[in-house]
Amino acid sequence: MSRLEKPDSDHPSSTAPTARTSHQASIPSRAVVVGIDRSAHSTAALEWAVAEAMCRSLPLHLVHAVGPPPRPDPSDSGGYDESPAGCVTDALRALHDSCAGLPVTWSQPHGAALPVLVRASRVATLVVVGTRGRGALRQVVTGSTAVELIADAHCPVVVVRTRLSDPGDGQAPVIVGLGARESDADALRAAFREAEAHQRPVLAVHATDYGFLERARIERLVSTEQRRHPTVTAKVLVKRGVPADLLVARSARASLLVLGSHGRHEAAGVVLGSVSQAVLRRAECPVLVAREGTLRPFGTVPDLAQTGTTPRDPGTGPTNSP
Numbered sequence: 009m010s011r012l013e014k015p016d017s018d019h020p021s022s023t024a025p026t027a028r029t030s031h032q033a034s035i036p037s038r039a040v041v042v043g044i045d046r047s048a049h050s051t052a053a054l055e056w057a058v059a060e061a062m063c064r065s066l067p068l069h070l071v072h073a074v075g076p077p078p079r080p081d082p083s084d085s086g087g088y089d090e091s092p093a094g095c096v097t098d099a100l101r102a103l104h105d106s107c108a109g110l111p112v113t114w115s116q117p118h119g120a121a122l123p124v125l126v127r128a129s130r131v132a133t134l135v136v137v138g139t140r141g142r143g144a145l146r147q148v149v150t151g152s153t154a155v156e157l158i159a160d161a162h163c164p165v166v167v168v169r170t171r172l173s174d175p176g177d178g179q180a181p182v183i184v185g186l187g188a189r190e191s192d193a194d195a196l197r198a199a200f201r202e203a204e205a206h207q208r209p210v211l212a213v214h215a216t217d218y219g220f221l222e223r224a225r226i227e228r229l230v231s232t233e234q235r236r237h238p239t240v241t242a243k244v245l246v247k248r249g250v251p252a253d254l255l256v257a258r259s260a261r262a263s264l265l266v267l268g269s270h271g272r273h274e275a276a277g278v279v280l281g282s283v284s285q286a287v288l289r290r291a292e293c294p295v296l297v298a299r300e301g302t303l304r305p306f307g308t309v310p311d312l313a314q315t316g317t318t319p320r321d322p323g324t325g326p327t328n329s330p
Contacts, residue, residue: 166297
């Protein structure tokens with residue numbers, strides 16, 4: 009996908025956004041949700057989210073978290089301003105110009121970005137963020153808070169670096185890190201889904217000191233999943249070494265790096281605690297983390313999504329429906 013052209017923010021237009029919606033909307037079922045602000049990292053996350061949504065024929069939803077609403081002024085009958093922030097307006101215009109046909113909605117909820125994105129994950133297919141941010145989003149993608157988002161989200165989370173890896177040949181693999189637990193199956197399934205959607209091969213990486221014994225187990229896992237995705241080619245790499253180092257070393261020539269996670273603050277298998285943060289910090293390609301139990305079957309979302317509503321914290325401002 010070509011890069012989105014960023015509008016001239018020094019001379020914003022006074023007209024309403026020209027995307028699919030110009031007012032706040034509930035998050036559509038199965039949407040790819042992306043947190044945005046005015047940072048370059050946010051732009052990279054938006055570009056990845058757009059490509060993912062278009063490739064998988066999913067709707068795209070932009071989320072820009074803002075601070076708590078001001079106290080109502082009894083003398084002001086107009087209430088407080090619910091118009092979109094500049095970064096939302098810019099993103100909508102860019103999408104309108106370059107991504108015709110892509111269903112795009114947006115919301116600008118009041119509150120900290122972390123709980124806002126966790127709530128959004130209840131109806132999303134993926135939540136996408138950059139590696140740095142500004143304003144409220146900064147607290148989500150900096151330091152340990154990114155791990156909190158991954159641990160608390162109800163769907164897989166993708167963290168995108170500013171400089172997307174560009175191996176150049178179009179066959180850069182989807183790399184999946186597999187550990188010692190059979191429950192890494194969610195990460196493996198996520199890797200094969202992404203590889204099938206983007207027509208790329210899979211490389212399963214496992215660090216071990218037990219050689220061929222572990223290779224046989226990993227090969228069985230990969231072979232089982234490959235039967236569900238017969239168009240995807242797959243290879244297995246079993247090698248001694250530090251898991252994070254093995255994965256980061258190969259991320260420069262990967263299209264995506266997929267990890268499993270087994271609970272709050274514990275990314276199990278190939279990453280444990282600080283290792284998971286090292287991978288997120290050092291990888292040269294987007295990183296998808298699928299916490300155990302969050303990868304949904306195709307075409308399904310929780311019952312919450314069927315109501316067309318998104319949960320909000322008590323006391324936050326209103327969210328307008330389309």
